[in-house]
Amino acid sequence: MAKPVVKKEYTLSERIYLWEILKGMKLTWGHFWFNFKACWRPGPHTIPTCWQYPEDRTREISPIFRGEHMLQKDDKGREMCIACGMCAKICPAKCITIKKAKRKEGEEDKYAGKTYPAAFEVDLLRCIFCGFCQDVCPKEAIVLGQEYEFARYTKEECLLDKRKLLLNYRRAKEEGKLRPPRKRVPVVPAPPKPEKAEGAEAKEGKAAAVGKAKKKPVAKKKVAEKEE
Amino acid sequence: MNQNPTPQTGHDTGDYVTVNIGPSHPAMHGTLRVVALTDGESLKKVDPEIGYLHRGVEKLGESLTYHQFIPITDRLNYCSAIPNNVSYEMAVEKLMGVEVPEKAQLIRVIMMELARIADHQVCIGILGVDLGAFTPFFYLIIQREEIYEIFEWFNGARLTNTFGRIGGVDADLPDDFEQRWEELKPNVRKANDETEKLLTHNRIWMDRTIGVSAFSAEDALNWGFTGPCLRACGVKRDLRIDEPYCMYDKFKFEVPVGKNGDVFDRYIVRMIEMEESLKIIDQAYKLYKEMPADAPLMARVPKVIKPPAGEVYSALESPNGELGFFVKSDGSAKPYRIRIRPPCFMIYQAFPELVEGELIADLVACLSSLNVIAGELDR
Amino acid sequence: MDLKKRVEQCLGPDNLVVSMIECQGDLSVEVPKRSVVDVMRLLRDTPDLGFNFLSDLFGVDNLDLNKPKKKPTKKTEEGAETEEEPEEKGPFPPRYEVVYLLLCLERNERLQVKVRVEESDMEVDTLTPVWKAANWPEREVFDMFGIRFKGHPNLKRLLMWDDFPAHPLRKDYPLEGQGEERHLIYDD
Amino acid sequence: MDDWLIAIIKVVGIWVWVLLIAVVMTWVERRGAALIQDRPGPNRAGPFGLFQPLADGIKLFTKEEIIPTNAQKLLYIMGPLLFSLPAFSAYAVVPFGDKIILGGKEIILQVSDVNVGFLYILAIGSMGVYGVILGGWGSNNKYSILGGLRSTAQMVSYEVPLGLALLGIVFVYGTFSLRDISLAQQGTFLGFLPNWGIFKQPLGFILFIVAAYAEANRVPFDLPEAESEIVSGYHTEYGSMRLGLYLFGEYVNLVTISGIIVALYFGSWHMPYIDLGAYLGPISWGIVSFCIFFLKVSFFLWMFVWVRWTLPRFRYDQVMGLGWRGLIPLALFNIFITALFIQLTV
Incomplete structure (x- = not known):
């Protein structure tokens, strides 16, 4: 097939190779010289753009980094998880397994809720670190921490059981790397009074299908009001 | 296969x-x-x-709930996960008839444009590497890391962002976003400048790219090209302007258009698009700052998403072109059928026509300039 | 003029419209299978439609939709929905459908064109003479659903390997496979 | 001291020295590339990663030698040898210093002062292509063959402009011997310029350096091993020390080419404007001239690295076009101008 090739006109400086080549070499020399000077600085983090990873851990990790999981305890040292199973349900990779147990008498200082997980397993080999579990958790019990070194020797070690999850929490607490409390995302406010019946209906578990038709214009209006 | x-x-x-x-x-x-x-x-x-990276994403979508599919879309175009997420979310929102709050839309715009810059940086860097120029790759990839840093501080992940939720976004911009952005902007510009200096006017680069695998506009449309590859052929087609979504109609930006549809034009179009993306983010952030701090970020959506039965197609301009999601619902909590319209699937099928009759070295150049990402090609 | 009316005007006289559905602003037209290429030509060349860009082409398996739903207990109160559905389900028995997404670049209008395919006659005319872009998507539909395209220049599997026994996007193909032989066998 | 003993010492000495430079070059290349690209590069083995070549050498030596099943064994084994031997022997006629007087005996710092040095270099240099093509053919790999073919076409083509560019120098200095040319570059030219080849043959110098880059298969002419196109070109199938021989041979070639450039165009061991030889004793001048020579050589070695990490790669047909349509006419023009100039001035 005929291919339309419009020849671009080369300027003189482009036509003789050397001029642009020399300009490029000047640029690379600039980088070389800058980094060459930086090389002589002591310490592992010499070149500003590169972290020498195992030695140089000065790069700041975001406090909300989605790293290794942990199970949080509340300020009284009680486990917060109530084994509701929301995280296991929402997990797209199905990597969480929970066994629910009822809190017995005299265990109030150990578990915060009336139920607690007898077993809580997170399969790191399956996890895709989407963070849905911590989003959905009603008690902010399971969170993803800042730990990002996942190399293990055996497959068994990749299975985080409850003990390891709590250990992760303890370590994070000692290192001061706890995740900050979750910020609630502001949601478009509920429809005003006259529409209450509709809202209540929707709350009763009605499918979004019906709610949407009426909710949508309201939501829009609400946003518009906010703007004003 | x-x-x-x-x-x-x-x-x-x-x-x-x-x-x-x-x-x-x-x-x-x-x-x-x-x-x-x-x-x-x-x-x-x-x-x-x-088919070497075929993971059955479409089949997988039929077994996951609407929310659970969001992380899967990260893995489509892994160079820029955010437009994938947003495109899917937009499709479901359209199916449900949900209106996303404006502030959430602005955050989406900011993040998507950042992802566009990152994607183009990778594409141009790889194009350079495949043509033997290693150095620009590093200058660009360093800036991409900084962009990933912003992503990390936004919602905790660098590559597979799982950005946003159906009905809005899951987090507000971090407090230090402005500072990071002001730091990033000149650096991205500088990296682009350096790339231009090393490549654009270098005759070796021009010889390697100008006229290589050129494509006419009619052919490109016939083959279903979208995105930078289509614009390089001289068709001014950008979903951000033609079918505005996410408030793109409020921003002023240029859509670069090439002439020959060759590798050089694709490269230049991407270069200019990065600059335009920077401008869009500036404007979007200005609008964002004008919004009240507690403006809603999520529309009211039920916890279990059950869109009404129906089927919609919604597309947006991903860095590679038109990325569309066709979602068919039967009224249950799981999508009945999800079809992903990946941009480079359509582009890559014209590959034989693009390169036949040229040299092996041109094959490599052409492939890199098309920015074929196997993740979304094979799904 | 409304897109729906224009499409009707264009295709109506020749009885080319089987049904039309609008969902959230997306118009979809179902056309008879045997005249799909003619319809596409018409849609492309009629001046006030001008759908000159094939955006996508894919298949859908309606197996589960054809099944009687277990809804009676749950969804009866959803009056509006249940009434709508039978309408859509009227012509359902054809199990597969091939969906063509068309786009008019001048007016930025989109149109879904559907073709129903019965299990007994899994062959659709290819669209490659109209749009070259149909090439790989048709191969993919063949690969994933087993729908053959008559006249396709190179109809072989695209994503799966050649001797893969099944068509994986069919609804009766389980998510974890049907116990096919592993493709790679290492003997220790 | 006997002449043969001196000759052996010179041969072994310069062989070890060139090998050492080649080894260090592998480090310089990577480290330089890294610094140009804003990253530190190899910095684990020893101070500044200086022992990295050593580690690489140990690795290459201890790796298993694999001969592909369908390879032509003889050619496959001969390939690296044929490539590295000419590379090592080409340095024989390149000087590495002025002369040194030990025990009343004048020792010239050159393995052998052949009076047809140019011809020797061109002849030996063109031998290297056999190593590449035989290695590429013997591997029984399509990429290797493509690489070998590319390399053959390229090296044969660029030998012509290389030779023609050298002719200009021969016209100017009237000799084939590299040592005589080096000696002739002392003093100044037109009163203010050093009496160097580059100032007498600027066009010739550019032609020569371009052709030399192509001969050495370096960027922007590294098509024979264009990584992104034909995997690794002619040494795709090579491993262990056979690969090592190819790589070392390449770096030795770089040293030789830099040596030739310095000897012909950059005033050899002469400093500009100052005649150090007049101030220093015979022994110290010998050492100093050696140092000056290799300082200049190292600059050109660095140029190879520097250019490599700046430029993209040519395409096959463009390389051929540049060689036959660009460099050869220019080289002929250069000869014509030089001849005219000499005719007019003498």
Whole structure:
């Protein structure tokens, strides 16, 4: 097939190779010289753009980094998880397994809720670190921490059981790397009074299908009001 | 995939040699395969094979709930996960008829444009590497890291962002976003400038790219090209302007258009698009700052998303082109059918036509300039 | 003029419209299978439609939709929905459908064109003479659903390997496979 | 001291020295590339990663030698040898210093002062292509063959402009011997310029350096091993020390070419404007001239690295076009101008 090739006109400086080549070499020399000077600085983090990873851990990790999981305890040292199973349900990779147990008498200082997980397993080999579990958790019990070194020797070690999850929490607490409390995302406010019946209906578990038709214009209006 | 690809005429015995390029070949990025019938260096017949990264994403979507599919979309175009997420979310929102709050839309715009810059940086960097110029790759990739840093501080992940939720976004911009952005902007510009200095006017680069795998506008439309590859052919088509979504109609930006549709034009179009993206983010952030701090970020959506039965198609301008999601619902909590319209699927099928008759070196250049990402190609 | 009316005007006289559905602003037209190429030509060349860009082409398996739903207990109160559905389900028995997404670049209008395919006659005319872009999507539909395209220049599997026994996007193909042989067998 | 003993010492000495430079070059290349690209590069083995070549050498030596099943064994084994031997022997006629007087005996710092040095270099240099093509052919790999073919075409083509560019120098200095040319570059030219080849043959110098880059298969002419196109070109199938021989041979070639450039165009061991030889004793001048020579050589070695990490790669047909349509006419023009100039001035 005929291919339309419009020849671009080369300027003189482009036509003789050397001029642009020399300009490029000047640029690379600039980088070389800058980094060459930086090389002589002591310490592992010499070149500003590169972290020498195992030695140089000065790069700041975001406090909300989605790293290794942990199970949080509340300020009284009680486990917060109530084994509701929301995280296991929402997990797209199905990597969480929970066994629910009822809190017995005299265990109030150990578990915060009336139920607690007898077993809580997170399969790191399956996890895709989407963070849905911590989003959905009603008690902010399971969170993803800042730990990002996942190399293990055996497959068994990749299975985080409850003990390891709590250990992760303890370590994070000692290192001061706890995740900050979750910020609630502001949601478009509920429809005003006259529409209450509709809202209540929707709350009763009605499918979004019906709610949407009426909710949508309201939501829009609400946003518009906010703007004003 | 076929296991015995193209035992074509003159199979190694006559004048022609069949060269199997990929899937483990430096220029094929481990996931593509091209069986080429060559006459010396020139390509007589080219047969691209895909499917090496086929993970059954569409099938997987049918077994997950609407929310659970968001992380899966990260893995489509892994160079820029955010437009994938947003495109999918937009499709479901359209199906449900949900209106996303404006502030959430602005955050989406900011993040998507950042992802666009990152994607173009990778594309141009790889194009340079495949044409033998290693250095610009590093200058660009360093800035991409900084962009990833912003992503990390936004919602905790660098590459597979799982950005946003159906009905809005899951987090507000971090407090230090402005500072990071002001730091990033000149650096991105500088990296682009340096790339331009090293490549654009260098005659070796021009010889390698100008006129290579040129494509006419009619052909491009016929083959279903979208995105930078179509614009390089001279068609001014950008979903951000033609079918505005996410408040894109409020921003002023140029859509660069090439002339020949060759590798050079694709490269230049991407270069200019990065600059335009920077401008869009500036405008979007200005609008964002004007919003009240507690403006809603999520529309009211039920916890269990059950869109009404129906089917919609919604597309947006991803860095590669039109990325569309067709979602068909039967009223249950799981999508009935999700079809992903990946931009480079349509582009890559024209690959034989683009490169046949040219040299092996041009095949590599053409492939890189198309920015074929196997994740969304094979799904 | 409304897109729906224009499409009707264009295709109506020749009885080319089987049904039309609008969902959230997306118009979809179902056309008879045997005249799909003619319809596409018409849609492309009629001046006030001008759908000159094939955006996508894919298949859908309606197996589960054809099944009687277990809804009676749950969804009866959803009056509006249940009434709508039978309408859509009227012509359902054809199990597969091939969906063409068309786009008019001048007016930025989109149109879904559907073709129903019965299990007994899994062959659709290819669209490659109209749009070259139909090439790989048709191969993919063949690969994933087993729908053959008559006249396709190179109809072989695209994503799966050649001797893969099933068509994986069919609804009766389980998510974890049907116990096919592993493609790679290492003997220790 | 006997002449043969001196000759052996010189041969072994310069062989070890060139090998050492080649080894260090592998480090310089990577480290330089890294610094140009804003990253530190190899910095684990020893101070500044200086022992990295050593580690690489140990690795290459201890790796298993694999001969592909369908390879032509003889050619496959001969390939690296044929490539590295000419590379090592080409340095024989390149000087590495002025002369040194030990025990009343004048020792010239050159392995052998052949009076047809140019011809020797061109002849030996063109031998290297056999190593590449035989290695590429013997591997029984399509990429290797493509690489070998590319390399052959390229090296054969660029030998012509290389030779023609050298002719200009021969016209100017009237000799084939590299040592005589080096000696002739002392003093100044037109009163203010050093009497160097580059100032007498500027066009010739550019032609020569371009052709030399192509001969050495370096960027922007590294098509024979264009990584992104034909995997690794002619040494795709090579491993262990056979690969090592190819790589070392390449770096030795770089040293030789830099040596030739310095000897012909950059005033050899002469400093500009100052005649150090007049101030220093015979022994110290020998050492100093050696140092000056290799300082200049190292600059050109660095140029190879520097250019490599700045430029993209040519395409096959463009390389051929540049060689036959660009460099050869220019080289002929250069010869014509030089001849005219000499005719007019003498």
